[in-house]
Amino acid sequence: MKEIVVASGKGGTGKTTVASSLAVYLVRKGLKVFTADADVDAPDLLLALGGGKTVFSVNIRASEKATVDGDKCVSCGKCFEVCPFGAMVMPEGGRAMVMKLMCEGCGVCKLVCPTDAIEVGQADTGTISVEETKYGFGCATGKLKLGEHNSGHLVASIRNIARRKAQDEGSDVLIVDAAPGIGCPVIASITGADYVIAVTEPTPAAKRNLKRLSQIIKHFDIPAGVVINKGGYSGDFETTLRDWVLNELRFQFLGEIPVDYEVVRAQVQMKPVIDFNPDAKASKALAVIANEVGEILW
Amino acid sequence: MVTFRRKKVNVPMIAVTGGKGGTGKTTVAVNLAVGLNLEGLKVMLVDVDVDGPCCAALLGAELGVGEEVKTFRPLIDETKCVGCRRCVEVCREHALFSLQGQTPILFEELCSGCKACQLVCQYGAIKDGWKIIGTIYTTDANGIRLVVGELRPTEPRSPMVARATVLRAVSELQSGGYDVAIIDTAPGVHNAVAQPLWVADFALVVTEPTPLGAHDLRFILDLARELELPAEIVLNKADVPGGSKDELLSISSERGIGIAAEIPMDDELLRSYLSGEPLVKRTSCSPAAKALLSLVRRVAKRLKGVESDGTTA
Numbered sequence: 325m326k327e328i329v330v331a332s333g334k335g336g337t338g339k340t341t342v343a344s345s346l347a348v349y350l351v352r353k354g355l356k357v358f359t360a361d362a363d364v365d366a367p368d369l370l371l372a373l374g375g376g377k378t379v380f381s382v383n384i385r386a387s388e389k390a391t392v393d394g395d396k397c398v399s400c401g402k403c404f405e406v407c408p409f410g411a412m413v414m415p416e417g418g419r420a421m422v423m424k425l426m427c428e429g430c431g432v433c434k435l436v437c438p439t440d441a442i443e444v445g446q447a448d449t450g451t452i453s454v455e456e457t458k459y460g461f462g463c464a465t466g467k468l469k470l471g472e473h474n475s476g477h478l479v480a481s482i483r484n485i486a487r488r489k490a491q492d493e494g495s496d497v498l499i500v501d502a503a504p505g506i507g508c509p510v511i512a513s514i515t516g517a518d519y520v521i522a523v524t525e526p527t528p529a530a531k532r533n534l535k536r537l538s539q540i541i542k543h544f545d546i547p548a549g550v551v552i553n554k555g556g557y558s559g560d561f562e563t564t565l566r567d568w569v570l571n572e573l574r575f576q577f578l579g580e581i582p583v584d585y586e587v588v589r590a591q592v593q594m595k596p597v598i599d600f601n602p603d604a605k606a607s608k609a610l611a612v613i614a615n616e617v618g619e620i621l622w
Numbered sequence: 623m624v625t626f627r628r629k630k631v632n633v634p635m636i637a638v639t640g641g642k643g644g645t646g647k648t649t650v651a652v653n654l655a656v657g658l659n660l661e662g663l664k665v666m667l668v669d670v671d672v673d674g675p676c677c678a679a680l681l682g683a684e685l686g687v688g689e690e691v692k693t694f695r696p697l698i699d700e701t702k703c704v705g706c707r708r709c710v711e712v713c714r715e716h717a718l719f720s721l722q723g724q725t726p727i728l729f730e731e732l733c734s735g736c737k738a739c740q741l742v743c744q745y746g747a748i749k750d751g752w753k754i755i756g757t758i759y760t761t762d763a764n765g766i767r768l769v770v771g772e773l774r775p776t777e778p779r780s781p782m783v784a785r786a787t788v789l790r791a792v793s794e795l796q797s798g799g800y801d802v803a804i805i806d807t808a809p810g811v812h813n814a815v816a817q818p819l820w821v822a823d824f825a826l827v828v829t830e831p832t833p834l835g836a837h838d839l840r841f842i843l844d845l846a847r848e849l850e851l852p853a854e855i856v857l858n859k860a861d862v863p864g865g866s867k868d869e870l871l872s873i874s875s876e877r878g879i880g881i882a883a884e885i886p887m888d889d890e891l892l893r894s895y896l897s898g899e900p901l902v903k904r905t906s907c908s909p910a911a912k913a914l915l916s917l918v919r920r921v922a923k924r925l926k927g928v929e930s931d932g933t934t935a
């Protein structure tokens with residue numbers, strides 16, 4: 325089974341558009357496909373595929389958080405001083421409190437607390453489910469509690485469940501929609517993958533973020549190709565960007581998707597554009613790209 | 623909870639955030655900063671999207687050398703280590719490994735820099751070492767003071783770089799001379815977004831009229847509510863062909879969160895993006911420029927209101 329990760333240094337470049345249309349294209353070519361949404365902060369892949377029917381779900385405890393026992397706390401402020409994430413708050417004259425959103429569960433507060441008022445324990449992270457989409461393939465996605473997002477541990481859990489399910493079903497390919505950026509969840513998404521599709525836009529800001537993403541992809545030594553989305557309006561910049569991808573980054577160039585409002589209409593109808601309107605400019609470009617990916621991997 | 627929002631600085635801080643990526647956070651943040659400066663305010667713009675900072679590119683600013691963001695990394699002194707393994711047991715990231723009686727080995731990529739190992743070592747065997755995880759740049763461009771945090775590629779700890787960037791900005795704001803700080807956040811609702819929202823006094827939440835935009839808007843509004851941070855919605859790409867505003871409008875009325883601006887599609891935005899010149903500096907006539915300038919006036923009015931009440935921050 326091949327594992328393809330769709331990633332992007334910048335947000336909103338079109339990862340989900342590419343991942344959803346690629347999945348539908350490959351399934352129609354006769355491959356057995358499985359998908360996973362590793363963008364746990366903005367899990368939009370299932371929405372883009374028109375939702376699903378839950379076939380399997382599991383509660384997970386993938387993160388740890390500190391809690392303070394207000395009766396034992398003597399307001400000494402030691403935990404507040406040592407917390408590397410600024411997650412402890414000390415109201416004037418009050419007891420210490422943990423801002424769970426900012427707590428990474430390192431437990432330093434517990435070590436310095438003189439009255440044993442702090443416990444660090446596993447937090448209820450939420451649910452990871454496998455959904456059956458109407459396109460005949462599964463999608464692993466997370467429904468998570470607030471403040472339980474973006475951890476590499478969580479992304480690893482989703483990938484593990486997706487891999488196991490995909491292998492059980494005898495899938496040929498697992499397509500992973502990654503989070504934007506280059507941080508912990510992205511690293512957890514791409515390590516060990518067979519191929520990365522890096523989606524970018526023809527703007528200087530997106531190019532800069534593609535460069536940053538390429539440094540990670542190269543660090544983990546994963547073959548990669550680039551898709552330029554929202555093309556056709558930036559003239560010379562697009563040509564320069566393509567040359568730069570080939571000559572400087574030395575990644576494959578998979579193709580360019582032109583600006584096409586059929587993509588927006590497809591999103592509103594919650595269908596991959598390649599299914600919503602196969603004749604749209606964007607769909608034709610996506611088919612060329614998906615075909616190219618197929619040529620590279622099989 | 624708001625009373626805990628102690629950042630020890632009297633400069634209003636406005637966060638521009640959005641849940642989903644690519645909705646136009648940076649476009650709004652940069653144009654708001656430049657617009658407020660054109661209104662005569664002294665503005666600091668803080669880029670806390672440390673995974674992919676873009677404010678400098680949109681502002682046409684050159685980033686110089688910058689200051690390194692360092693975290694703690696344990697340096698183990700073999701001559702003092704007795705092999706008790708207390709440090710190994712306390713490390714929740716499993717970044718230290720050893721067998722009984724041996725000096726532990728550090729897996730650097732797993733280390734969060736929390737210092738738990740150093741705190742439990744009774745033999746003084748763990749010394750301060752450092753690891754560079756990012757860079758903070760400061761520069762002046764287009765009349766704006768720009769502070770940019772950048773995560774070093776291959777380092778995973780975005781929240782730590784975000785926190786360092788926020789602290790750096792707050793320390794400069796304390797020295798005085800600023801009327802307002804605009805903070806551009808990362809997409810998402812994770813710790814690296816919570817760090818800047820925690821010091822902010824107000825949030826502008828940028829979204830777009832698609833089911834995906836609406837879906838992620840709910841997440842970021844939940845986060846703002848958790849932090850008791852007042853917010854307003856900025857509806858970007860408001861008239862995108864095929865888009866649908868219905869769901870966004872019902873979220874707005876359900877939650878009682880107003881829409882501060884509706885920014886229409888505008889080719890001038892793309893041109894400003896490509897040239898590195900903020901739209902409101904290029905023109906005041908294009909459809910998006912008009913909407914952004916109206917947002918600027920709304921924010922300026924709000925800031926002046928806050929000042930005359932004497933209830934800043």
